[in-house]
Amino acid sequence: MSLQRKKFRYLGESLIEGNIKATASLAIVVIFLILFFILRESLPIFFNPEVQQEITFRHFFSGIQWQPVSDNPRFSLWPIILGSLKVTLIALLFAVPVAVAAALYSSEFAGGRLKELIKPGVELLAGIPSVVLGFFALVVMASFLKDLFGWQIRLNAINAGLALGFAVIPAIYSLAEDAINAVPKSFREAALGLGATPWQSATKVVLPAALPGVSAAVLFGMGRAVGETMVVLMAAGNAPLFSFNPLESTRTMTATIAAELGEVVFGSGHYHALFFIGLVLFAVTFAINLASHALFEGLMTRLYGARK
Amino acid sequence: METKHNRLEIRDFSLYYHRTKALEDISMSIPEQKVTAIIGPSGCGKSTLLRSINRMNELIDGVAVEGEIRLDGEDIYGRNIDVVELRRKVGMVFQRPNPFPKSIFENVAFGVRMGENGRAKDNLDQVVESSLKEAAIWDEVKDRLHRSAMELSGGQQQRVCIARALAVEPEVILMDEPASALDPIATAKIEELIFRLKEKYTIVIVTHNMQQAARVSDFTAFLMLGKLVEFGATDRMLTNPGNKLTEEYITGRFG
Amino acid sequence: MNNKRRIGDNIRIGLTGSAVLLIAAILAVILGTIIIGGYKSLSCEFLTKPSTDGMTAGGIFPAIFGMVFSLLIMLIAVVPVGVATAIYLHEYARPGLLLTKLIRGAVNNLAGVPSIVFGLFGLGFFIQFIGGGLDHSLGQSGLFGQPCILWASLTLALMNLPMIIVATEEALRAVPQAERAGALALGATKWQTIRHVVLPQAVSGIMTGVVLTISRGAGEVAPIMFTGAAYYLPYLPKLPTDQFMTLGYHIFVMTTQSPDIDATVPIAMGATLVLLALTFSLNLVGIVIRSHTRSQLRKGR
Numbered sequence: 001m002s003l004q005r006k007k008f009r010y011l012g013e014s015l016i017e018g019n020i021k022a023t024a025s026l027a028i029v030v031i032f033l034i035l036f037f038i039l040r041e042s043l044p045i046f047f048n049p050e051v052q053q054e055i056t057f058r059h060f061f062s063g064i065q066w067q068p069v070s071d072n073p074r075f076s077l078w079p080i081i082l083g084s085l086k087v088t089l090i091a092l093l094f095a096v097p098v099a100v101a102a103a104l105y106s107s108e109f110a111g112g113r114l115k116e117l118i119k120p121g122v123e124l125l126a127g128i129p130s131v132v133l134g135f136f137a138l139v140v141m142a143s144f145l146k147d148l149f150g151w152q153i154r155l156n157a158i159n160a161g162l163a164l165g166f167a168v169i170p171a172i173y174s175l176a177e178d179a180i181n182a183v184p185k186s187f188r189e190a191a192l193g194l195g196a197t198p199w200q201s202a203t204k205v206v207l208p209a210a211l212p213g214v215s216a217a218v219l220f221g222m223g224r225a226v227g228e229t230m231v232v233l234m235a236a237g238n239a240p241l242f243s244f245n246p247l248e249s250t251r252t253m254t255a256t257i258a259a260e261l262g263e264v265v266f267g268s269g270h271y272h273a274l275f276f277i278g279l280v281l282f283a284v285t286f287a288i289n290l291a292s293h294a295l296f297e298g299l300m301t302r303l304y305g306a307r308k
Numbered sequence: 309m310e311t312k313h314n315r316l317e318i319r320d321f322s323l324y325y326h327r328t329k330a331l332e333d334i335s336m337s338i339p340e341q342k343v344t345a346i347i348g349p350s351g352c353g354k355s356t357l358l359r360s361i362n363r364m365n366e367l368i369d370g371v372a373v374e375g376e377i378r379l380d381g382e383d384i385y386g387r388n389i390d391v392v393e394l395r396r397k398v399g400m401v402f403q404r405p406n407p408f409p410k411s412i413f414e415n416v417a418f419g420v421r422m423g424e425n426g427r428a429k430d431n432l433d434q435v436v437e438s439s440l441k442e443a444a445i446w447d448e449v450k451d452r453l454h455r456s457a458m459e460l461s462g463g464q465q466q467r468v469c470i471a472r473a474l475a476v477e478p479e480v481i482l483m484d485e486p487a488s489a490l491d492p493i494a495t496a497k498i499e500e501l502i503f504r505l506k507e508k509y510t511i512v513i514v515t516h517n518m519q520q521a522a523r524v525s526d527f528t529a530f531l532m533l534g535k536l537v538e539f540g541a542t543d544r545m546l547t548n549p550g551n552k553l554t555e556e557y558i559t560g561r562f563g
Numbered sequence: 564m565n566n567k568r569r570i571g572d573n574i575r576i577g578l579t580g581s582a583v584l585l586i587a588a589i590l591a592v593i594l595g596t597i598i599i600g601g602y603k604s605l606s607c608e609f610l611t612k613p614s615t616d617g618m619t620a621g622g623i624f625p626a627i628f629g630m631v632f633s634l635l636i637m638l639i640a641v642v643p644v645g646v647a648t649a650i651y652l653h654e655y656a657r658p659g660l661l662l663t664k665l666i667r668g669a670v671n672n673l674a675g676v677p678s679i680v681f682g683l684f685g686l687g688f689f690i691q692f693i694g695g696g697l698d699h700s701l702g703q704s705g706l707f708g709q710p711c712i713l714w715a716s717l718t719l720a721l722m723n724l725p726m727i728i729v730a731t732e733e734a735l736r737a738v739p740q741a742e743r744a745g746a747l748a749l750g751a752t753k754w755q756t757i758r759h760v761v762l763p764q765a766v767s768g769i770m771t772g773v774v775l776t777i778s779r780g781a782g783e784v785a786p787i788m789f790t791g792a793a794y795y796l797p798y799l800p801k802l803p804t805d806q807f808m809t810l811g812y813h814i815f816v817m818t819t820q821s822p823d824i825d826a827t828v829p830i831a832m833g834a835t836l837v838l839l840a841l842t843f844s845l846n847l848v849g850i851v852i853r854s855h856t857r858s859q860l861r862k863g864r
């Protein structure tokens with residue numbers, strides 16, 4: 001009969017759809033491959049007796065020294081965990097107020113022309129490669145700050161934290177701006193209608209309504225900061241000291257991998273330890289991003305109700 | 309009015325959007341080479357019914373159907389039905405003109421180019437010309453065939469969309485309020501066109517405009533809340549409605 | 564009273580606005596420093612000659628050459644996969660389905676994986692597992708199982724996959740649903756509709772994604788430093804299985820490994836200026852195409 005399905009057409013279409021579907025599924029495969037191969041190279045620390053002669057899980061948390069290449073190697077993660085925390089904290093202390101204020105300004109107060117300029121401007125900052133930020137912090141900013149404040153040590157956690165802040169401001173800004181823009185116009189109209197000033201409307205109504213999204217933006221920036229490599233590798237001085245002092249040189253988890261993987265003996269305890277650090281980074285950023293995503297979705301649901 | 313043989317048979321047809329029933333047990337016969345109008349208040353299911361006839365409902369998530377619609381005896385919701393083939397036989401014109409952002413020529417040629425065996429691909433020029441003539445737009449666009457269809461006025465765009473549908477040589481043409489987005493002059497042109505097209509095609513048109521139904525259609529189906537209230541010859545139904553609800557609707561007491 | 568409040572509010576708003584000024588200042592200072600420090604090094608020679616004397620003299624040609632080489636391979640890998648994924652997500656996938664949610668989750672996560680972890684993965688997967696496995700089965704050693712352009716580019720490709728996907732999806736979203744319906748109603752198949760109606764309109768949006776991906780790929784160092792990039796090579800790479808020099812890594816190496824940092828800094832500044840000029844112009848192009856596409860979308864076209 002005339003309306004019966006044409007075999008060849010049906011075949012062609014399902015072939016194309018199948019291919020596209022398989023290709024799309026690649027993203028899932030890749031995530032699992034990443035997890036699998038990072039795990040594969042970290043697990044010997046737990047299960048391989050030969051490797052365990054050199055290093056076991058306990059070593060990661062005993063002592064306060066990371067000295068993988070020495071006659072008596074030490075593998076304590078504390079100094080580099082502390083380094084990551086320190087630098088991330090400094091970066092966020094700097095970047096969060098700047099980025100959130102800028103987002104608030106551009107979506108609540110800036111006039112049309114200026115508004116159109118701010119977003120691309122921030123995107124340009126986002127477009128600066130991290131190696132360039134690291135270069136700038138290492139070659140220019142460090143000496144400038146040292147002279148300005150009379151620091152003893154040129155490359156320290158504050159220098160790196162500030163440069164890292166440059167890298168995460170755009171990330172926080174763009175998500176925070178999305179969150180603030182997602183607040184319906186009616187909220188503002190209601191506030192202004194009740195006699196609130198624009199400032200009151202922005203800070204007492206809009207910002208609180210967008211708060212989950214702004215928190216999501218902060219978490220998102222935190223994930224970026226923890227995972228960023230080149231800036232801290234170049235700007236932090238790279239000494240794995242266990243120190244809370246922000247004016248001393250410091251070393252993050254990412255920089256540790258970057259600095260040492262090139263020289264490591266393949267299959268050694270040190271080699272597996274570096275993959276383990278990678279595993280920790282993967283897990284931590286995964287969790288942070290998940291939380292950020294959940295918060296942002298939560299905001300959207302709160303503002304617009306459940307979507308499909 | 310003599311009735312030709314029935315092209316489309318709708319039998320106990322129901323449609324659900326997720327759980328909500330949008331059409332309930334519709335049964336009607338749509339005769340060949342006539343214009344059948346579907347009327348009724350907004351939201352009563354006119355578009356839904358129309359979209360059921362070329363299975364465009366399938367693009368919407370969560371649609372389920374019961375019953376059958378037969379085209380020349382073949383159930384279009386039956387097994388192994390080729391929707392592509394169905395849609396080539398049952399063309400559609402939408403409420404808002406939706407030309408592709410391509411040239412007028414490419415718009416009209418589109419369906420032919422997508423066809424499997426390249427029928428008439430050699431004489432594409434001729435197909436485009438005759439389709440545009442059939443849609444009464446040829447004179448207005450013949451000098452600008454390769455300019456974008458988006459530059460045309462709404463009424464012209466809609467006639468290009470009709471030409472685009474005609475180029476595939478359908479047997480049935482579905483029109484969903486084809487003139488509702490147009491001004492009165494453009495509307496008159498479309499109506500005139502519909503009147504001529506029925507010599508060759510079976511036409512089903514949705515309209516919420518009683519006068520329009522009276523002007524263009526031979527048969528009318530009156531729908532309310534997803535149910536078919538009355539179906540019959542248009543002149544009879546408008547002068548002597550067989551149902552209280554129809555009468556109230558026609559006399560403008562609601563809708 | 565009222566006046567006082569207005570003045571107070573304006574001061575507060577001004578303070579908020581100063582955050583924008585600060586961002587502009589950061590941008591200006593970084594750009595200014597690098598332009599002033601780098602423009603003197605720029606010359607035809609600089610762009611066409613290799614680096615000499617332990618990176619204290621000469622140009623950056625091999626780094627530019629290697630960068631272009633690796634970016635080409637990256638694009639060949641990432642564009643088809645990214646575009647196909649976006650097509651699946653936007654045109655085929657049903658939103659509620661488990662597979663759809665998994666793919667979306669994976670893409671989101673991929674975007675958040677730290678770049679250095681991609682480097683570890685490239686080393687463990689591409690070089691050791693795939694490359695080592697290839698070498699083993701071919702009965703040779705050190706051809707595929709070592710860092711090279713191919714593995715570095717594929718690592719970069721994976722890292723940039725989310726960017727292409729997101730850009731393409733945005734472009735697909737901008738194509739009006741009514742046009743898809745129009746094509747399907749004319750008896751076009753789903754793929755014909757995508758191929759002949761949807762994709763032609765999405766091209767500029769996809770190009771934005773491609774341009775931004777090139778820009779990002781050009782600046783990434785962490786994922787490639789163990790998967791293919793070399794400190795220094797006295798020759799240009801010929802095959803995808805060769806190691807390569809690349810601009811970003813070259814900047815890092817020059818500033819951290821130079822025997823004579825004072826002699827190297829001007830060259831490094833010049834190299835940084837070239838990299839910045841490249842990424843900025845690509846970004847500008849991307850931003851311009853995107854805002855154009857968005858305004859078209861707003862006009863409902």
Ligand SMILES: Nc1ncnc2c1ncn2[C@@H]1O[C@H](COP(=O)(O)OP(=O)(O)O)[C@@H](O)[C@H]1O
Binds near residue numbers: 325349350351354355
């Ligand atoms: N995509 C859809 N999803 C869910 N419900 C729909 C959808 N389209 C239409 N409906 C519902 O089906 C009913 C009939 O709609 P429709 O056929 O568009 O009516 P009409 O064309 O007569 O105005 C309405 O109640 C409408 O809300």
Ligand SMILES: [Mg+2]
Binds near residue numbers: 354355356
């Ligand atoms: Mg309707």
